[in-house]
Amino acid sequence: MLLGYNTNGxxxxxxxxxxxxxxxxxxxxxxxTLDHGLLDPYAQGFEDQLIRMSRTLDRLGLRxxxxxxxxxxxxxxxxxxxxxxxxxxxxxRRRIEFLEHTIDVAAALESDCVSxxxxxxxxxxxxxxxFDRLIAGLRETLDYAAEKGVTIGFEPEPGMFIDTMDRYAExxxxxxxxxxxxxxxxxxxxxxxxxxxxxxxxxxxxxxVNVHLEDMRAGVHEHLMFGEGEIDFRxxxxxxxxxxxxxxxxxxxxxxxxxxxxxxxxxxxFLRPLLAST
Numbered sequence: 001m002l003l004g005y006n007t008n009g010x011x012x013x014x015x016x017x018x019x020x021x022x023x024x025x026x027x028x029x030x031x032x033t034l035d036h037g038l039l040d041p042y043a044q045g046f047e048d049q050l051i052r053m054s055r056t057l058d059r060l061g062l063r064x065x066x067x068x069x070x071x072x073x074x075x076x077x078x079x080x081x082x083x084x085x086x087x088x089x090x091x092x093r094r095r096i097e098f099l100e101h102t103i104d105v106a107a108a109l110e111s112d113c114v115s116x117x118x119x120x121x122x123x124x125x126x127x128x129x130x131f132d133r134l135i136a137g138l139r140e141t142l143d144y145a146a147e148k149g150v151t152i153g154f155e156p157e158p159g160m161f162i163d164t165m166d167r168y169a170e171x172x173x174x175x176x177x178x179x180x181x182x183x184x185x186x187x188x189x190x191x192x193x194x195x196x197x198x199x200x201x202x203x204x205x206x207x208x209v210n211v212h213l214e215d216m217r218a219g220v221h222e223h224l225m226f227g228e229g230e231i232d233f234r235x236x237x238x239x240x241x242x243x244x245x246x247x248x249x250x251x252x253x254x255x256x257x258x259x260x261x262x263x264x265x266x267x268x269x270f271l272r273p274l275l276a277s278t
Contacts, residue, residue, distance in 0.1 A: 001240055001245055001275065002249065003029070003268060003275065004027055004028065004031055004065075004248035004250040005027050005030060005031070006250050006252045006253075007030060007032055007033050007035075007038060007067075008031075008252070008254040008257075009253040009254055009257055010260045010264075011035075013257075013260060014037075015038040015053075019056055020060070021264065022062070023060040025265050025268050026268055026272065027264070028062065028063060028248075029063040029250065030057075030062050030064055030250075031066075031248065031252070032064055032066050032067060032109075032111075033067040033068075034073070034101075035070040036072075039053060041101035041102075041104075041105070050109075053109065054109055063112060063248060064106075064109050064110075065113050065114070065209075065247075065248060066102050066105055066106040066115065067115050068099060068114065068115060068117075069115075069117065073098075074094060074098060082094050082119075083117075083118065083119020084134050084137035084138065085121045085134060087123055092133070092137055096137055096141060099114070099116060099141045100141070100144050102114050102116075103141075103144055103145050103150045106150045112209060112210065113209040113210050114150055114153070115152075115154075115210050116153075116154060117154065118157070118160050118161040119160055120159060120160050120161065121160075130161060135175055138154075139177075142179055142180060145179075153183035153210040155183035155212070156168045156188065157185075158192060159221065164192055165189070165194055165204065181209040182207040182210075183209065184208055184212070185211075186211065186212065186231065187212070187213070187224075187231070190217075190218060190231050191217070191219065191221050193218060197235070198236060198239035201236065201245075202243060205243035208243070211240070211247065212250055212252040213249050213250065213251050213252065214226070214251065214252050214253055215228055215229030215231050216229045216230070216231060217230050218230060222255075223252055223255060225253065225263065226266070226267055226270040233270075233274055237278045251264070251267045
């Protein structure tokens with residue numbers, strides 16, 4: 001397992017300086033959230049930044065996953081929109097094209113996966129219609145990823161159409177294909193009462209390609225510094241080791257950017273001894 005950190009927790013830093021800081025602390029992997037200033041595929045100079053990013057990652061010895069959860073990259077007025085659940089076909093097409101951009105980035109960087117989620121369903125429509133909408137977008141995205149040799153990890157997200165592990169299982173059944181893998185957020189499990197956490201890790205281990213870590217309280221979707229929530233991380237990390245997970249454990253503290261260097265150092269100091277002792 002590799003300790004990693006999500007760049008959405010360094011929103012006020014130059015992304016290349018953030019990578020230097022993370023490597024200096026001891027992190028071995030980074031979850032790259034494509035955003036304004038960080039491999040924005042619509043920005044001038046994108047190709048040059050991608051080359052620089054590849055060289056920097058190689059020099060620092062950092063593994064990567066690519067995250068697609070930028071808040072206002074595609075729409076400056078509406079958080080996370082458009083998504084695969086958006087009502088307009090053109091809006092969904094824009095999300096799919098963005099996901100294809102992220103797949104291209106992941107291929108260029110030889111990243112472990114691209115991580116995505118469903119989005120929020122804002123309409124009251126038939127459940128089958130909603131699933132058909134999501135599955136159509138996922139199939140197109142998965143087909144493109146297969147052409148590029150990139151793995152897709154799907155993250156159940158509180159408040160979205162696919163929010164729990166049961167809903168993820170239902171999605172897999174309806175999708176009818178084996179190449180949709182899993183991004184597992186430990187805090188989300190605890191928040192939604194999907195416990196014991198270790199049981200879910202063991203059950204879903206074969207599909208796991210990416211992990212998000214943060215502390216959290218039951219019923220409150222707020223990413224907290226380790227020790228400020230309710231999660232006992234020793235059995236969680238032991239379960240990841242038990243299943244032989246070898247990917248990144250990416251700390252996700254997007255609301256701690258105002259203290260990013262300290263937050264990243266504190267998270268590492270909390271997790272590293274636990275990993276060493278499990």
